[in-house]
Amino acid sequence: MASNDLENEVVLEVEDLRTYFSTRWGTVKAVDGVSFDLRRGETLGIVGESGCGKSVTMLSLMRLVPTPPGEIVSGKIVLQGQDILQLTEHEMSRVRGSQIALIIQDPMTSLNPVFSIGNQVNIPAAESRVKDYPHQLSGGMRQRVVGAIGISCEPAVLIADEPTTSLDVTIQAQYLKLLKDLQQQQNLALIFITHDFGVVAKMCDKVAVMYAGKIVEMGDVREIFNTPSHPYTEALLASVPKLEEDVDRLYAIEGQPPALHDLPPGCSFADRCPYVMDRCRDEYPPAFQTTGYLKAVDGISFQIQRGETLGIVGESGCGKSTTAKLLLMLEEPTEGRILFEGEDIHHTDSSHRPAYRSS
Numbered sequence: 319m320a321s322n323d324l325e326n327e328v329v330l331e332v333e334d335l336r337t338y339f340s341t342r343w344g345t346v347k348a349v350d351g352v353s354f355d356l357r358r359g360e361t362l363g364i365v366g367e368s369g370c371g372k373s374v375t376m377l378s379l380m381r382l383v384p385t386p387p388g389e390i391v392s393g394k395i396v397l398q399g400q401d402i403l404q405l406t407e408h409e410m411s412r413v414r415g416s417q418i419a420l421i422i423q424d425p426m427t428s429l430n431p432v433f434s435i436g437n438q439v440n441i442p443a444a445e446s447r448v449k450d451y452p453h454q455l456s457g458g459m460r461q462r463v464v465g466a467i468g469i470s471c472e473p474a475v476l477i478a479d480e481p482t483t484s485l486d487v488t489i490q491a492q493y494l495k496l497l498k499d500l501q502q503q504q505n506l507a508l509i510f511i512t513h514d515f516g517v518v519a520k521m522c523d524k525v526a527v528m529y530a531g532k533i534v535e536m537g538d539v540r541e542i543f544n545t546p547s548h549p550y551t552e553a554l555l556a557s558v559p560k561l562e563e564d565v566d567r568l569y570a571i572e573g574q575p576p577a578l579h580d581l582p583p584g585c586s587f588a589d590r591c592p593y594v595m596d597r598c599r600d601e602y603p604p605a606f607q608t609t610g611y612l613k614a615v616d617g618i619s620f621q622i623q624r625g626e627t628l629g630i631v632g633e634s635g636c637g638k639s640t641t642a643k644l645l646l647m648l649e650e651p652t653e654g655r656i657l658f659e660g661e662d663i664h665h666t667d668s669s670h671r672p673a674y675r676s677s
């Protein structure tokens with residue numbers, strides 16, 4: 319593979335992942351048909367209300383779902399070309415940390431209190447504190463130690479579960495910068511699980527919005543923030559306080575997410591949706607009927623000659639950027655061909671790609 323292809327290669331593909339819990343109330347469909355992919359150097363934010371399945375998605379990716387009562391009932395998690403759901407526990411223990419790693423929310427509980435920092439992190443940056451124990455460090459320092467452990471084996475994918483929740487804003491900003499720098503140095507693919515839209519805006523390229531175990535909308539952060547398609551995304555964004563607006567009451571989405579062991583037929587957001595129609599209670603709206611994929615570019619055809627200039631115009635969110643990414647080979651098409659001088663660029667011998675890109 320040419321170096322450009324390696325830099326942009328897909329490192330993680332999640333396909334129709336389903337993780338259920340068996341409880342005395344019934345089967346809790348915590349993750350119910352989640353699909354996404356992630357390239358080297360890319361950052362995906364996963365957002366959604368409490369209980370929508372973010373943490374169970376993360377545990378599934380690490381294969382750390384408590385079994386029983388939990389079980390990954392179907393799907394694929396292809397990490398660097400290998401479906402980790404097919405690995406034995408022993409094989410998986412070698413993958414954890416070295417290919418996919420996790421930074422969790424509470425650094426105090428993720429560090430072992432009886433080992434000094436030096437025993438937990440073998441990095442020179444900790445030199446002056448190597449003999450300290452976790453309780454001797456500030457919250458920000460502990461979080462940085464946990465981050466350092468996360469990346470110490472240079473994984474391809476790093477998952478950060480609410481990594482900044484317990485930090486004050488200054489330390490938060492420093493910590494995010496540190497993660498960003500490390501990401502650039504190691505070309506890490508990052509997954510941020512967060513409630514904080516500020517973190518998503520600052521750190522992420524893509525965002526996946528989860529509701530009741532499903533990704534209801536996913537795409538480019540700016541496009542989704544500017545023109546959300548799903549009513550839940552719209553409501554979630556409306557509930558973020560805005561500095562420039564002087565309001566007496568903050569907007570909150572009315573009602574509660576449905577119980578995941580007793581999901582209604584149709585759209586699980588129907589009871590809370592301001593645009594609900596009768597048919598939404600029977601069937602999921604066709605526009606969102608995907609397993610996480612939106613049809614960002616849906617059957618376009620055009621030709622361009624040498625020397626010609628083509629303008630592509632349209633409102634935000636209509637698919638212009640995705641078209642450009644497809645042409646630049648930063649995204650793979652689901653179907654269709656892009657012919658450059660008669661050769662399909664996405665299926666050509668990879669040694670020709672740099673020549674295509676430079677022309």
Ligand SMILES: Nc1ncnc2c1ncn2[C@@H]1O[C@H](COP(=O)(O)OP(=O)(O)OP(=O)(O)O)[C@@H](O)[C@H]1O
Nearest residue numbers: 339346348367368369370371372373374375387578
């Ligand atoms: N061990 C378990 N047994 C039964 N149900 C579980 C278990 N762990 C998680 N669940 C259920 O799975 C669903 C998804 O939970 P999850 O923790 O993934 O939500 P979340 O989006 O991460 O929420 P939060 O933002 O509060 O962390 C919830 O309904 C939760 O009750």
